[in-house]
Structures are given as C-alpha cells and as structure tokens.
Amino acid sequence: MRKEVRVIQTAKGHYESTAWKELTPIEMEEVFSYKMCLVNVDSSKEYQTVLGFGGSFTDSSAHLLAKTSEKNRKEIIDAYFDKEKGLAYNMGRTTIGCCDFSLDPYTYIEEGDVNLKTFDMSHDDKELIPLIKEAEALNGKPLVLLASPWSPPAFMKSNGDINNGGRLLKKYYKPWAKYIAKYIQGMIERNIPIEMLSVQNEPAAKQIWASCKFDALEEAEFAADYLYPALEEAGLGDMKILIWDHNRDLMYRRVKESMSYSEKMQDIVWGFAYHWYCSDKSENLTFVHEQFPDKHLIFTEGCVELINQSGSTSSKAGIGAWKHGETYGRNIINDFNNYNEAWIDWNLVLDETGGPNYVGNFCEAPIHIDTRTDEVSYNWSYYYIGHFSKYVEAGAKRILCRNDVERRVYSVAFKNPNGDIVVVVQNENNRRNRIGICIDGKGFNTELPAHSITTFILPA
Numbered sequence: 001m002r003k004e005v006r007v008i009q010t011a012k013g014h015y016e017s018t019a020w021k022e023l024t025p026i027e028m029e030e031v032f033s034y035k036m037c038l039v040n041v042d043s044s045k046e047y048q049t050v051l052g053f054g055g056s057f058t059d060s061s062a063h064l065l066a067k068t069s070e071k072n073r074k075e076i077i078d079a080y081f082d083k084e085k086g087l088a089y090n091m092g093r094t095t096i097g098c099c100d101f102s103l104d105p106y107t108y109i110e111e112g113d114v115n116l117k118t119f120d121m122s123h124d125d126k127e128l129i130p131l132i133k134e135a136e137a138l139n140g141k142p143l144v145l146l147a148s149p150w151s152p153p154a155f156m157k158s159n160g161d162i163n164n165g166g167r168l169l170k171k172y173y174k175p176w177a178k179y180i181a182k183y184i185q186g187m188i189e190r191n192i193p194i195e196m197l198s199v200q201n202e203p204a205a206k207q208i209w210a211s212c213k214f215d216a217l218e219e220a221e222f223a224a225d226y227l228y229p230a231l232e233e234a235g236l237g238d239m240k241i242l243i244w245d246h247n248r249d250l251m252y253r254r255v256k257e258s259m260s261y262s263e264k265m266q267d268i269v270w271g272f273a274y275h276w277y278c279s280d281k282s283e284n285l286t287f288v289h290e291q292f293p294d295k296h297l298i299f300t301e302g303c304v305e306l307i308n309q310s311g312s313t314s315s316k317a318g319i320g321a322w323k324h325g326e327t328y329g330r331n332i333i334n335d336f337n338n339y340n341e342a343w344i345d346w347n348l349v350l351d352e353t354g355g356p357n358y359v360g361n362f363c364e365a366p367i368h369i370d371t372r373t374d375e376v377s378y379n380w381s382y383y384y385i386g387h388f389s390k391y392v393e394a395g396a397k398r399i400l401c402r403n404d405v406e407r408r409v410y411s412v413a414f415k416n417p418n419g420d421i422v423v424v425v426q427n428e429n430n431r432r433n434r435i436g437i438c439i440d441g442k443g444f445n446t447e448l449p450a451h452s453i454t455t456f457i458l459p460a
Contacts (some may be wrong), residue, residue: 003028003459005437005444008391010383011452012322019383020390028442028458037405041413041439043421045400048297050414051342052144053389054091055080055366056301057135059102060356061348062127064369072376076349076367077131079382081138087382087389090139092132093300093344094194096149096183098162099201100209100361101347105162107153108183114175121186132192146196146273146300146344147184148245150210152176157212163359165206165213173222177230184236197231198245198273198300199223204254205246209359216254219243220261228268240270245300249279252287259292271296271341276313277305282334289339297339302331303346304364304381306354319354319364322451325380329426329453332388333410336398345385387455391422409433409448419460426453 004025011018065073079086098105110118136142151162156176159166168176184194199222203214214222223241231239243258244251255272259265272288272295285297304324305314313327332343347365352372354362366382369375393416401413401423408428415421427433427448437443439458448454 006457006459007446007454008387008457009449009452009454010325010380010387011449013449017322019380020386026444026446026456028439029444030442032436032438032443033445034436036434036436036445037403037409038436038438039401039403039411039423039425041421041423041437042400043413043415043440046397046415047400048339048341048398050336050392050394050396050398051298052090052394053087053343053385053392054089054093054143055345055348056093056095057128057132058095058099058347059128060350061101061365062131063103063356064349064351064371065131066127067371068369069374072369072374075376076369077134077138079367079378080348081135083139087386089135089143089389090394091144091146091342091344092135094128094132094145094147094187095201096147096180097151098210099150100207100357100359101350101355102210102358103356104358105151105210107162109153109179111153112155114172116175116179116182119179119182119186121183125190129190129192136192142193144196145187145192145194146198146242146298147187147194148198148201148273148300149180149212150201151212152179162210163208165211167213167218168222173226174230177222177226180227181230181234181236184231184239185234194239196240196242196270196298198242199227200245201301202246202275203244204250209357209361216257217261220258220265224262224264224268228264241268242271242273242296242298242300243269245273245275247275247278248281248284251284252291255288256291269295271298273298273300275300276302276331280313280331280334282331282338285335285338285340296341298342298344299335299340300344301346302328306362306364307360315364319352319368320377320379322380324364325384325453326426326428326451328381329384329387329424330410330428332385333412333424333426336412336414337401343385343388384453387424387453391455391457393417396422403435405433405435409435421458421460423456423458424453425456427451
C-alpha cells in the first residue's frame with residue numbers, strides 16, 4: 001500500500017498570500033526524477049531530541065491580554081496553546097522581576113532589604129500569573145517553563161541602577177541567589193513549577209533597560225558557588241541551570257571559559273541558552289555541541305527588532321512584513337540542524353507600536369493587538385512558527401536532512417514519537433523551485449513556490 005504525504009504550505013502570492021493551506025496529498029514513489037534539486041532524508045540517522053516550542057510571558061503581554069476583550073484574550077491564548085487550532089506551545093519563559101517589556105522597572109523587595117523580608121510577588125499575581133495558569137489549563141498540563149533574571153535590585157549593583165548594565169556587587173552574591181530561589185519557590189506555591197533557570201539574561205550587554213553584566217568567570221562563580229547552593233538549600237537542587245542566555249556570536253568562547261571555572265560546572269550546568277540577535281551563525285551551536293556533547297542547547301529569545309538595528313533580525317520594514325516570517329523559518333531550520341533542542345520565542349503579544357516597553361525598545365511579536373480598535377492581527381512569523389510547532393512533537397528526534405540547492409532553500413527533518421516523519425522546506429528565492437523529496441530511498445517530485453515554507457508529513 002502506497003503512503004500519501006500530507007502537504008501544508010504558506011506561500012506569498014502576487015494577489016493573495018496563503019497560510020497553512022492543506023494541499024492535495026502526494027504519493028511516495030519507488031522511482032521519481034533526480035533531474036532536479038534534491039532534499040534527502042535518512043531517518044536511520046538520529047540526532048538530538050526536541051523538547052518543544054513556546055513563547056515568553058512578559059509583563060507587557062500579560063497587561064495587553066488583561067485589558068483586551070474576553071473574546072480576544074481567549075482567541076490569542078487558543079492561538080498559541082491549543083493543540084488543534086493553535087501553535088500547540090508546550091514551553092514558555094518567565095522573567096524574574098522586570099525586563100524591557102514591562103510597564104516599569106520593578107523588583108520583589110523594597111530598596112535596601114538585603115534580608116529579603118519584604119519579598120512580595122503580588123505584582124505578578126495581578127496579570128501575569130493568571131495568564132500562565134490559563135495557558136496551562138488549555139495545554140492540559142504544566143508548561144515546561146524557563147525563568148530568567150534581567151537585573152538585581154538597584155542597591156545590589158555597582159551603578160546603583162536597575163537599568164544601564166552595572167555589575168552585581170560581590171557582597172550581594174548570596175542575597176541575590178536567595179532572591180532567585182525565592183522566586184522559584186513563589187512560583188511553586190502558585191502551582192507553577194519552573195523546570196529551567198538561566199543565570200542572567202544577556203550578561204554581556206549594557207542595556208538602557210534592566211540589565212546586569214557578568215563576565216564569563218563571574219557568571220560561573222555566581223552559578224557554582226552561590227546560586228546552586230541557594231537552590232539546594234531551598235530544596236531546588238534538581239533545577240536545570242543554563243548559562244550564557246545571550247547571542248550566538250560569542251557563544252562558543254563564552255561557555256568554554258565559563259565551564260573552565262571549576263569541575264563543579266560540569267555537574268551543575270544542564271545546558272546553554274542563546275538568542276539570535278547580532279548573528280545568524282547557527283554553526284556556532286555545533287561548535288558548542290562538539291565541545292560539550294552532554295549539555296543541552298536551548299533557544300530562549302528572538303524577535304524582529306523595530307528600533308535597534310543589530311543585524312539580520314532587525315527591520316525597518318514595519319510590523320507584518322513577509323520577510324520577518326522568513327527570518328523565523330530560516331533560523332529555526334538552521335538552529336535545529338545545529339543541535340538546538342527547543343525554540344522559545346519572545347513576547348506572545350504586543351500592541352500596535354510594538355510595545356508597551358518602558359524604554360521604547362519596540363519589537364514585533366507573532367500577534368499584535370491594536371489598543372485603539374481592540375483588533376487582533378497575525379504576523380507571518382506566527383504562521384512560519386506553526387510549520388514546526390504544530391507538527392513536530394516534544395520527544396521527536398531530528399534526523400538527517402540535506403539538500404543540494406545552491407542558495408536560499410533551507411530544510412530540516414524530524415521523526416515524531418509515533419514514527420511520523422516531518423520535513424520542512426523553506427524557499428526564499430524570488431522564483432519557484434522544482435525539487436525532489438527523498439525519504440529513506442523513496443520520494444516524489446514537487447514544486448516550492450517563491451517565498452514559501454512547506455511542511456511534508458509522511459505517516460509511520
């Protein structure tokens with residue numbers, strides 16, 4: 001009995017663009033034409049296990065969803081976390097205190113409270129915690145959540161400011177570690193378990209918003225000698241700790257230096273987190289994997305920046321440009337081909353300006369709400385993410401996939417736990433590509449429209 005391959009396609013058209021269009025199934029053939037470019041898949045060669053896909057629960061997103069209509073709120077939460085009609089997200093990221101996508105720079109303690117007696121998470125209880133619980137209720141089980149801090153309270157830092165970088169003063173290493181542990185405990189008390197923790201968001205950047213700098217050895221010392229002991233003392237010794245949580249460009253050098261701090265790093269560090277800004281050099285992930293094959297690589301933040309111009313993920317095209325979706329597709333494909341295990345996007349939803357953001361660092365999200373009209377709009381990044389998250393399940397294995405197209409065609413393949421094979425191919429050329437898809441020796445010929453992404457699913 002011949003197997004039919006499901007075909008789901010999003011393509012840019014001259015008059016009409018289509019999203020997630022289910023095309024006529026294609027039959028696998030013993031013999032097909034090799035006289036065209038080829039995507040070759042070998043399911044016997046397996047690589048890393050996929051943990052899943054998700055987005056970030058920021059203060060800004062929670063605020064917008066609290067203020068919009070109940071209809072819009074349900075639609076957007078469904079659009080991300082519903083397994084049938086949405087992106088089927090199973091992961092998420094939370095911020096420990098404020099980030100740039102907060103309404104203001106806040107902390108959980110009063111200024112100067114080194115003993116953390118005033119620790120209070122009521123700020124998050126108003127809008128953020130209800131959003132996470134609603135998403136988890138729709139998902140049917142707790143999300144795999146990663147938490148990240150942007151900055152210690154101002155009095156703990158060398159510059160006396162939550163914003164503008166600065167460094168954590170050595171005398172406050174211990175209370176800051178306990179502060180982070182108290183946040184994790186607070187989330188557990190709210191029935192929201194945190195599974196992963198990064199030591200510091202973007203530790204190499206001095207930002208005008210909440211930020212704090214650690215060099216490689218400072219981050220390692222804080223993680224090994226202060227943070228991990230604080231977590232152990234709080235009964236959280238099984239926390240999956242990730243270091244770096246910054247861009248790909250410096251990733252190899254940075255984690256190599258941090259891991260050299262002491263033998264303890266090998267025991268306490270579960271993996272390395274990274275972002276996509278400034279660099280699209282996905283092969284850096286393979287460099288890291290080859291050096292530390294037992295550690296895990298997790299993409300923890302990415303968006304198209306509308307203000308800062310920091311490379312290929314910045315854009316002056318404005319919210320909703322098609323190429324922004326292509327940026328997502330290309331990065332997801334290249335990163336999974338280089339041992340990434342999970343993809344966590346940045347804000348779930350933003351407003352018509354790309355905010356709110358307390359320093360005006362506006363960005364695009366997959367979904368926006370126009371606060372003037374209460375209208376919801378979906379950007380192409382939403383649909384491009386869906387070509388992976390809707391069809392590649394947690395527990396899938398990335399399998400060998402190579403193509404011989406000269407340029408601007410990207411491909412990746414996975415085997416789901418049930419044995420289904422998922423192949424995603426993106427064509428960024430201005431012309432169509434005739435192509436052969438070969439899976440374990442059998443295949444078919446098809447056509448990739450210009451500026452398209454296509455998901456092919458071969459049932460087990």
